[in-house]
Amino acid sequence: xxxxDCNFCNNDFPISSDCCPHCAQPxxxxxxxxxxDSEEVSELxxxxxxxxxETKLRQCDHILSDYEKTILENSKAVISRSLSEVERxxxxxxxxxxxxxxxxxxxxxLPSGSKWDIFRRSAEESLFPGxxxxxxxxxxxxxxxGSKNYGECSFVLRNKMxxxxxxxxxxxxxIFMKRHRxxxxxxxxxxxxxxxxxxxxxxxxxxxxxxxxxxETDFDEYQEILLHNAPDSKxxxxxxxxxxxxxxxxxxxxxxxxxxxxxxxxxxLKSLENKLKKFSVKLEFS
Amino acid sequence: MEAVISGRSGxxxxxxGDKLHSIHVNKPGKMIPLHEAGIHFLFGDANDLSFxxxxxxxxxxxxxxxxxxxxxALLLAxxxxxxxxxxxxxxxxxxxxxxxxxxxxxxxxxxxxxxARTPPKSADMKGAFDVCKIVAADKVLKLVQRIKxxxxxxxxxxxxxDEIPGKYFDSSEDRxxxxxxxxxxxxxxxxxxxxxxxxxxDSFLFESMTKPDIIGLRNYRQILHAWIEPLKLKRVDxxxxxQEMIADELPASQITERKMKHKKINGAAVFENVxxxxxxxxxxxxxxxxxxxxxxxxxxxxxxxxxxGAEYAVKxxxxxxxxxKRFYRFDLQLHLIQWSIDLKPGDGWAWAQYxxxxxxxxxxxxxxRAYDNAELFGxxxxxxxxxxxxxxxxxRLDEALAAYDEVIVQHPEEVVxxxxxxxxxxxxxRLDEALAAYDEVIDQHPxxxxxxxxxxxxxxxxxRLDEALAAYDEVIDQHSxxxxxxxxxxxxxxxxxRLDEALAAYDEVIDQHPENAVxxxxxxxxxxxxxxxxxxxxxxxxxDPISQHEWIGYHIRGMILLRxxxxxxxxxxxxxxxxxxxxxxxxxxxxxxxAVIQLKMKDYKSASNLLAQVSSPELEVTADILRVHAxxxxxxKKKAAETYSKLPVDPHPVCYEFKEELRRRFVDxxxxxxxxxxxxxxxxxxxxxxxx
Numbered sequence: 016x017x018x019x020d021c022n023f024c025n026n027d028f029p030i031s032s033d034c035c036p037h038c039a040q041p042x043x044x045x046x047x048x049x050x051x052d053s054e055e056v057s058e059l060x061x062x063x064x065x066x067x068x069e070t071k072l073r074q075c076d077h078i079l080s081d082y083e084k085t086i087l088e089n090s091k092a093v094i095s096r097s098l099s100e101v102e103r104x105x106x107x108x109x110x111x112x113x114x115x116x117x118x119x120x121x122x123x124x125l126p127s128g129s130k131w132d133i134f135r136r137s138a139e140e141s142l143f144p145g146x147x148x149x150x151x152x153x154x155x156x157x158x159x160x161g162s163k164n165y166g167e168c169s170f171v172l173r174n175k176m177x178x179x180x181x182x183x184x185x186x187x188x189x190i191f192m193k194r195h196r197x198x199x200x201x202x203x204x205x206x207x208x209x210x211x212x213x214x215x216x217x218x219x220x221x222x223x224x225x226x227x228x229x230x231e232t233d234f235d236e237y238q239e240i241l242l243h244n245a246p247d248s249k250x251x252x253x254x255x256x257x258x259x260x261x262x263x264x265x266x267x268x269x270x271x272x273x274x275x276x277x278x279x280x281x282x283x284l285k286s287l288e289n290k291l292k293k294f295s296v297k298l299e300f301s
Numbered sequence: 302m303e304a305v306i307s308g309r310s311g312x313x314x315x316x317x318g319d320k321l322h323s324i325h326v327n328k329p330g331k332m333i334p335l336h337e338a339g340i341h342f343l344f345g346d347a348n349d350l351s352f353x354x355x356x357x358x359x360x361x362x363x364x365x366x367x368x369x370x371x372x373x374a375l376l377l378a379x380x381x382x383x384x385x386x387x388x389x390x391x392x393x394x395x396x397x398x399x400x401x402x403x404x405x406x407x408x409x410x411x412x413x414x415x416x417a418r419t420p421p422k423s424a425d426m427k428g429a430f431d432v433c434k435i436v437a438a439d440k441v442l443k444l445v446q447r448i449k450x451x452x453x454x455x456x457x458x459x460x461x462x463d464e465i466p467g468k469y470f471d472s473s474e475d476r477x478x479x480x481x482x483x484x485x486x487x488x489x490x491x492x493x494x495x496x497x498x499x500x501x502x503d504s505f506l507f508e509s510m511t512k513p514d515i516i517g518l519r520n521y522r523q524i525l526h527a528w529i530e531p532l533k534l535k536r537v538d539x540x541x542x543x544q545e546m547i548a549d550e551l552p553a554s555q556i557t558e559r560k561m562k563h564k565k566i567n568g569a570a571v572f573e574n575v576x577x578x579x580x581x582x583x584x585x586x587x588x589x590x591x592x593x594x595x596x597x598x599x600x601x602x603x604x605x606x607x608x609x610g611a612e613y614a615v616k617x618x619x620x621x622x623x624x625x626k627r628f629y630r631f632d633l634q635l636h637l638i639q640w641s642i643d644l645k646p647g648d649g650w651a652w653a654q655y656x657x658x659x660x661x662x663x664x665x666x667x668x669x670r671a672y673d674n675a676e677l678f679g680x681x682x683x684x685x686x687x688x689x690x691x692x693x694x695x696x697r698l699d700e701a702l703a704a705y706d707e708v709i710v711q712h713p714e715e716v717v718x719x720x721x722x723x724x725x726x727x728x729x730x731r732l733d734e735a736l737a738a739y740d741e742v743i744d745q746h747p748x749x750x751x752x753x754x755x756x757x758x759x760x761x762x763x764x765r766l767d768e769a770l771a772a773y774d775e776v777i778d779q780h781s782x783x784x785x786x787x788x789x790x791x792x793x794x795x796x797x798x799r800l801d802e803a804l805a806a807y808d809e810v811i812d813q814h815p816e817n818a819v820x821x822x823x824x825x826x827x828x829x830x831x832x833x834x835x836x837x838x839x840x841x842x843x844x845d846p847i848s849q850h851e852w853i854g855y856h857i858r859g860m861i862l863l864r865x866x867x868x869x870x871x872x873x874x875x876x877x878x879x880x881x882x883x884x885x886x887x888x889x890x891x892x893x894x895x896a897v898i899q900l901k902m903k904d905y906k907s908a909s910n911l912l913a914q915v916s917s918p919e920l921e922v923t924a925d926i927l928r929v930h931a932x933x934x935x936x937x938k939k940k941a942a943e944t945y946s947k948l949p950v951d952p953h954p955v956c957y958e959f960k961e962e963l964r965r966r967f968v969d970x971x972x973x974x975x976x977x978x979x980x981x982x983x984x985x986x987x988x989x990x991x992x993x
Contacts, residue, residue, distance in 0.1 A: 111383055
């Protein structure tokens with residue numbers, strides 16, 4: 016799906032556009048549009064029905080249902096970053112910071128050469144044609160911490176600030192592409208039913224977890240089923256969250272940080288704490 | 302192996318064939334296996350990626366730590382500038398940043414970023430200065446001072462970059478990408494420094510074309526050339542070029558060399574040496590010997606660095622700037638002060654002088670900024686009176702009055718403000734109040750010559766010419782060297798039609814002060830009154846006036862051309878004055894003068910339109926006289942009569958008869974005594990009498 020119809024003027028326009036080029040009505044969030052596509056929804060639904068059939072046979076469909084309910088009620092999007100980066104995000108509505116960071120943040124050009132292919136693949140637009148740079152990646156979690164491999168600071172996003180612009184993917188999208196051996200030529204025809212809108216995350220997570228749910232599975236195991244951090248990141252398992260658009264301190268609900276040791280990190284933390292308080296964002300130390 | 306590094310995320314990706322590892326700056330010794338699926342998590346939104354080829358782990362760690370420190374330093378610097386940050390956090394940030402700036406790459410990085418654009422209005426520079434002083438963060442303080450001092454240059458370099466023609470870029474994203482590379486490679490920093498030191502920009506081209514990221518860009522040559530073109534030094538008649546004299550920007554080797562050359566010199570001998578050099582420079586200024594001026598100033602500054610340092614150089618430059626001002630060489634005054642500010646950006650007195658020089662050159666907005674800096678660096682009083690002066694020059698007289706009043710309330714003893722206030726009252730044509738104000742100053746400060754000459758000026762404006770003459774004579778008796786009093790006296794003599802005495806008085810001033818534009822202008826007017834037009838024109842600027850007095854001289858030239866009957870030349874001159882004079886009151890003079898020509902040429906509608914733009918009190922009477930003519934000739938009897946009724950009684954024979962003719966024709970509808978030709982000439986004569 017590369018084009019959508021404008022709700023206002025009924026003309027079509029590229030899905031990645033910020034607004035309709037014909038009548039300037041604001042565009043929606045492309046990742047959400049794609050996830051909400053009828054074919055995606057239909058395929059996901061089929062997988063969902065199959066997941067329940069299968070767990071019913073093993074007499075643990077009630078646990079799957081409870082897991083799904085817990086996802087809907089308690090799961091959040093969590094992102095891990097460095098402390099200074101989070102401090103920067105907290106200042107992203109301040110003109111001084113915006114002015115100077117804008118000077119040095121003008122796009123990225125990858126060097127040519129095959130030695131950079133592996134890096135280039137991760138930056139590819141495959142799943143996000145034309146809007147890759149608008150997507151922030153996180154993971155679905157019941158706890159407030161993400162992977163420490165990606166930064167000493169984790170923050171949880173407020174549901175109401177992302178529900179309309181977030182989608183979920185059954186796993187890390189790069190691994191998904193490898194697993195399904197998807198070639199660049201096949202990008203228009205990706206397998207359906209592996210992504211969902213934020214409000215349907217329960218369904219997707221349930222489908223993914225069905226194979227791990229057993230009759231003796233209890234509530235304490237839900238987190239590990241939802242998010243598993245392995246020593247080798249290739250073995251990490253999680254439901255990937257894609258949030259379209261910027262994140263500021265007002266998007267955050269909770270921040271967890273490892274106690275800093277460097278002098279500058281202590282200052283950043285103090286400043287962050289000060290800012291978070293203004294917006295009633297909780298700060299915890301791990 | 303290859304590596305991708307991001308200081309912002311504090312991570313590096315190492316690529317060794319198919320094997321991937323990550324390193325985090327907090328644990329640099331630990332290489333963590335990474336799957337390619339984790340790459341987009343590793344760097345998050347970070348755009349500050351750098352790509353290294355054929356490197357080992359230790360080099361990657363070093364790069365990563367540098368990249369991280371640079372990111373941290375920038376964030377800390379922005380926190381120091383952020384007024385929303387609590388003071389204790391700002392102070393801590395300044396302290397830590399100061400320590401980080403021991404590493405030159407940090408200072409260079411910060412300059413690279415901060416010289417790429419002027420600080421936004423929300424940047425709290427004053428707060429940053431205070432914070433740095435509290436914690437003695439001298440390196441940070443110097444950085445912030447330099448940013449403030451170089452704002453104009455930063456703006457120029459930035460504007461030049463923004464104006465590179467779009468045809469050299471594939472898209473706006475491409476342009477943004479170039480600019481971000483230019484920031485990272487320090488190109489903005491280099492250009493600002495080159496401009497600050499008045500060096501040629503050619504060396505910049507050479508240096509920038511050695512940077513791989515730059516030469517990797519399409520059209521890089523054209524882009525760089527287009528960037529520097531508007532920044533190339535325009536040679537002024539001083540043809541000044543001086544060596545890099547900013548001591549703490551000199552490479553270490555040169556500083557060491559200077560230290561080794563330093564001899565123990567007797568303080569008195571140094572002082573004498575300096576005074577001799579300064580005297581020679583002043584002579585060079587006086588005789589317009591630009592080559593000697595340049596040579597001697599360079600030598601003096603060099604001498605100061607060898608014997609005392611920047612502080613003494615700044616003092617000498619400021620003294621010389623004052624001397625240049627005395628000789629009406631405002632361009633040299635400006636140049637010398639700019640140099641001193643570069644050496645010591647935090648010198649409030651130098652900034653105040655800079656404001657004064659800019660004001661003299663009619664650069665009003667820059668003068669405001671200079672006075673803002675003077676206040677920032679501790680000279681609040683002089684800054685406030687300076688700003689009031691600028692307001693006066695912009696003819697924002699009510700604001701100027703309020704500004705002086707504010708200073709006087711806070712500093713009741715401040716005589717400069719009191720005299721300034723009296724001057725504004727005079728400009729508002731509240732002459733009786735102005736006289737009273739000067740009298741009050743003289744009561745409280747009997748020795749103040751500015752108040753006494755100011756009082757004499759007001760008496761002249763009130764047409765109490767004998768009293769004005771006596772007042773000037775009194776000043777000259779007490780201070781025979783007072784040039785303002787001497788030129789004022791000459792002016793009164795001219796007003797009394799004692800033209801030979803007036804000429805002699807001006808000549809006496811010009812003998813001693815050949816550059817005195819007030820005397821030259823006055824002499825030209827006397828010569829014109831004697832109908833010695835060619836001699837008069839020789840004294841006056843033909844084109845490109847800069848200072849206020851040069852503009853006055855230019856206007857006088859137009860008036861003389863008008864008197865000589867060269868309407869075409871006069872018209873072009875006055876139109877040019879309207880188009881290019883930066884002073885609002887100056888423009889009105891030219892508009893009024895052009896209206897006179899329009900009346901002569903019977904273009905009454907154009908004359909009326911021009912006069913509609915004239916509103917200053919000092920031109921009110923003149924403009925009204927001309928309006929009566931225009932309204933009357935256009936058939937608007939009502940307006941002609943209303944305007945005529947406002948006119949005061951005028952004792953001068955030329956204007957009196959002209960006004961009478963206007964009354965006969967357009968107010969009382971009596972038989973005219975003179976023809977149309979006479980009326981046109983009458984307008985010229987009357988204007989000449991009023992405006993001269």
